[in-house]
Amino acid sequence: MKEDVMHFKYGHRFWRGVGVGGVAVVMALPATAAFGQTAIHHDAAHDVIKSNESETSSVAAPRNKTADIVRVRFTHTDRWAVTKMRLRDYGGRWSYIGFIKTPTRHFMVWGFHNRKHWFLLRGIEDPIEVPCDGISSKVDRAKNTFRVSVPADCLDSPRWVRMGLLYFVHAHDGGYLADDALGPDVRKFLRRLRVTARLYTD
Numbered sequence: 001m002k003e004d005v006m007h008f009k010y011g012h013r014f015w016r017g018v019g020v021g022g023v024a025v026v027m028a029l030p031a032t033a034a035f036g037q038t039a040i041h042h043d044a045a046h047d048v049i050k051s052n053e054s055e056t057s058s059v060a061a062p063r064n065k066t067a068d069i070v071r072v073r074f075t076h077t078d079r080w081a082v083t084k085m086r087l088r089d090y091g092g093r094w095s096y097i098g099f100i101k102t103p104t105r106h107f108m109v110w111g112f113h114n115r116k117h118w119f120l121l122r123g124i125e126d127p128i129e130v131p132c133d134g135i136s137s138k139v140d141r142a143k144n145t146f147r148v149s150v151p152a153d154c155l156d157s158p159r160w161v162r163m164g165l166l167y168f169v170h171a172h173d174g175g176y177l178a179d180d181a182l183g184p185d186v187r188k189f190l191r192r193l194r195v196t197a198r199l200y201t202d
Contacts, residue, residue, distance in 0.1 A: 035078050052175045074163040076161045076201060080150065081150045085146045090139075094168060095112055096146060097167070098148060101163075101195060105156065105158075111137060120132040161198070164193045164195035
């Protein structure tokens, strides 16, 4: 439990910057068969950063593979908000933090390596857990991939969303190894998360 609390406090500081205004990343937005749009991003390899346990400093960690996102696909339809992520190599004690901005709300999707249940939180300054039994996830260790799907009903069925992703792995010395899915300069994600353009349902 202590580990989960530590994760939440750490993530809480990250998301405050997103609420002020994350930087949009323009990508191709092909329509999907389920009446929605998809954003695909190939993230640079070797761009992991490492922060110390007190989170006061960070350095590049290009040799790390377990926190290194190499590809992400965000899809929004009238039924689901789906994130597919591929890492260079699966491993370690991880935390997955997905961000979903709608026209009226901010949501966070939290997953932990040691729990089967995923959490949906609403809000940034004082986030609260939103009941959402329909969240589904699949972690494929052999393929180094994650797939996380959130029902549109749990998000109040928005016409559009903007999505982002942060991924953390605990370092052996108590710090964190981290990558965001869209930022070309990973040091900047400590201050501001980058998110997709609006993904519409039609």
